[in-house]
Amino acid sequence: MTDNARARKLADRIQVVVAETLDRRIKDPRLGFVTITDARVTGDLREATVFYTVYGDDEERAASAAALESAKGVLRSEVGRQTGVRFTPTLAFVPDALPDNARTIEDLLDRARAKDAEVREVSTGKTYAGEADPYRKPGDEGYEDDGEGEAEAAHEAGGSSADESSGGGSSAAAAGGARSGDDDTDGAAAP
Secondary structure, eight states, rough: OOHHHHHHHHHHHHHHHHHHHHTOOOOOTTEEEEEEEEEEOOOOOOOEEEEEEEEOOOHHHHHHHHHHHHTHHHHHHHHHHHHOOSSEEEEEEEEEEEHHHHHHHHHHHHHHHHHHHHHHHTTTTTTOOOOOSSSTTSSTTTOOSHHHHHHHHHHHOOOOHHHHHHHHHHHHHHHHHHHHHHHSSSSOOOO
16 A cells, blocks of 8 residues: 555646646547546556536536546546656546535525524514513512522522521431430430
8 A cells, every 4th residue: 555645636637737738738629618627546546537617507417527537548648657656546527516505605694694684674674562671670670589580699698597497497307316326324315
């Protein structure tokens, strides 16, 4: 296996060789405005995938794809001659989907901008359905306390009177029980 740096270097060289050969040597009338966008080589350097785009409609793309397939032998021999590798990789031509994806994304963004403008236009001059701040605060007219606010305020202050009466009794009983067990001589627990 070879390292990725060598495969990337060979792929870059294949991209340049194929682009130059298409420009200078291939005189197929079916070949349109083809741009070689990328090339990738497998780790064993046996197969190369060449990505391309074609300027034009679907008919011109199909004609250019047929022209590339028919020129594959000439392109492979030129790649072998200019790269000097022991085994010349086989070439596979794949239409690059990047421009189509970019066009789709641009269309989606245009639709989103149109919807945003529509919402902005509808919302101009409108007011809130309720108040701007729908939450009630202490001191507002109609503010009712449900009792949870007092319990939370008492808890933050250090406890409430209900907590002290129940908590104090149980802690005193536990403390008294521990003392009575230590001081008990006749075996009876003191109340």
